[in-house]
Amino acid sequence: MDRLYVIGRDEVPQRITLGAGESLRATFVFPSRVDSALDLTVDLTGPGAELDLAGIFVCADAETVDIRMNVRHLAGGCKSNQLFRGVADGRSNVRFDGLVYVAPDAQKTEAHQSCNSLLLNEGARVQTDPQLEIYADDVICSHGAAIGYLSADEMFYMRSRGIPEEEARRLQIMSFLSPVLSRLPESAYSLIGFQR
Amino acid sequence: MIMNEVLLDIKGLHASVEGKEILHGVDLQIRRGEVHAVMGPNGAGKSTLSAVLTGRPGYEVTAGSVSFAGRDLLAMTPEERSWAGLFLSFQYPIEIPGVSMTNFLKAAVQARRKAAGLPELSAAEFLALIKQKMALLKMKPEFAKREVNVGFSGGEKKRGEIFQMAMLDPVLSILDETDSGLDVDALKIVAEGVNSLKTPQTSAIIITHYHKLLEYIVPDVVHVLKEGRIVRTGGRELADRIEAEGFEGIDG
Numbered sequence: 156m157d158r159l160y161v162i163g164r165d166e167v168p169q170r171i172t173l174g175a176g177e178s179l180r181a182t183f184v185f186p187s188r189v190d191s192a193l194d195l196t197v198d199l200t201g202p203g204a205e206l207d208l209a210g211i212f213v214c215a216d217a218e219t220v221d222i223r224m225n226v227r228h229l230a231g232g233c234k235s236n237q238l239f240r241g242v243a244d245g246r247s248n249v250r251f252d253g254l255v256y257v258a259p260d261a262q263k264t265e266a267h268q269s270c271n272s273l274l275l276n277e278g279a280r281v282q283t284d285p286q287l288e289i290y291a292d293d294v295i296c297s298h299g300a301a302i303g304y305l306s307a308d309e310m311f312y313m314r315s316r317g318i319p320e321e322e323a324r325r326l327q328i329m330s331f332l333s334p335v336l337s338r339l340p341e342s343a344y345s346l347i348g349f350q351r
Numbered sequence: 352m353i354m355n356e357v358l359l360d361i362k363g364l365h366a367s368v369e370g371k372e373i374l375h376g377v378d379l380q381i382r383r384g385e386v387h388a389v390m391g392p393n394g395a396g397k398s399t400l401s402a403v404l405t406g407r408p409g410y411e412v413t414a415g416s417v418s419f420a421g422r423d424l425l426a427m428t429p430e431e432r433s434w435a436g437l438f439l440s441f442q443y444p445i446e447i448p449g450v451s452m453t454n455f456l457k458a459a460v461q462a463r464r465k466a467a468g469l470p471e472l473s474a475a476e477f478l479a480l481i482k483q484k485m486a487l488l489k490m491k492p493e494f495a496k497r498e499v500n501v502g503f504s505g506g507e508k509k510r511g512e513i514f515q516m517a518m519l520d521p522v523l524s525i526l527d528e529t530d531s532g533l534d535v536d537a538l539k540i541v542a543e544g545v546n547s548l549k550t551p552q553t554s555a556i557i558i559t560h561y562h563k564l565l566e567y568i569v570p571d572v573v574h575v576l577k578e579g580r581i582v583r584t585g586g587r588e589l590a591d592r593i594e595a596e597g598f599e600g601i602d603g
Binding site for chain 2: 330
């Protein structure tokens with residue numbers, strides 16, 4: 156299943172269970188300029204269950220984005236991948252809490268989680284707290300959270316080609332968001348302030 | 352001999368990086384249609400010169416002037432310099448994941464047209480332009496679809512720079528160490544590209560510390576930059592002498 160959820164527009168589940176052999180590809184969009192929250196638990200309960208989840212936020216103003224993810228590998232042989240990308244401008248406030256739990260007998264689990272954000276303004280705030288709780292020993296797990304800034308080298312490269320500063324900034328933001336942006340239909344771009 | 356109009360006029364240029372002076376008074380004059388080589392050992396200030404000319408942030412000009420086609424180059428932003436016809440082929444081209452070469456160049460070409468008061472190209476016109484330039488440089492059509500410099504080999508990156516140069520039709524191109532990291536085959540391809548873009552109205556500065564590239568792109572004038580100053584200016588025979596004897600014996 157491939158699902159797109161726009162927070163505040165669509166009905167968003169709080170709990171999803173994926174049984175043996177079931178898979179879900181889901182993308183969550185946190186629209187710009189409104190407060191939004193996601194509090195989601197995904198249980199992988201049967202072997203071969205696969206979760207491919209992504210989220211994107213482009214905070215432009217003073218909005219708050221609150222993401223709480225809880226992915227629980229309750230059976231072995233399941234895969235989960237969580238990929239969040241976002242930018243925080245203005246006086247926005249982003250909080251990401253992500254827990255990946257691997258039960259004691261959930262061997263051969265593969266679980267990845269990353270939440271990378273770009274800070275565009277000193278007044279913006281991003282707080283990420285990724286956590287792994289692993290009780291099985293034969294697993295492949297990774298998590299990462301990086302907060303960065305626009306790259307001066309990329310900016311100069313684009314401007315030296317005649318791309319004006321504002322447009323260069325926009326391209327660089329799109330480049331940063333591209334791993335998640337590429338999952339969205341173009342009709343969803345305007346929700347996060349992009350036109351194409 | 353008819354002397355063409357002066358395109359670039361650098362006078363007494365001093366520039367610093369992080370408070371440390373790197374260029375100690377550079378004078379350089381380039382006329383339309385000329386190819387100049389700037390050679391020099393590591394740390395001579397070659398890359399600082401190209402950075403200052405293109406307006407890279409972090410480089411401070413403390414004295415001197417640069418006029419480009421009669422305008423005060425140093426007063427212009429990097430994008431304005433590009434619109435005026437200046438192009439820098441980067442020594443280390445930057446990767447921009449998720450942005451295709453086509454979209455990148457579209458942004459650049461349209462911005463330049465807007466600055467010149469021209470209407471934007473339609474999608475079809477832009478595609479035709481890209482195809483024409485790729486054919487000129489004998490490049491595979493897939494190239495335009497790839498993300499900017501992502502996963503490119505050293506040779507592909509440099510060819511990509513020359514392709515961008517072809518798309519932007521510059522009046523003055525600065526090739527900063529375009530030969531670094533290239534094998535002879537890649538070097539020939541890049542040089543062929545540069546030569547095919549040459550016109551009597553356009554000029555180029557080839558920055559290098561090797562002689563090799565200058566066998567394929569023959570300069571009209573060779574300058575030796577050492578310790579932030581141009582210490583010698585001559586014809587192509589100067590490059591041959593450097594090849595044979597190194598920079599050691601060449602001083603002002």
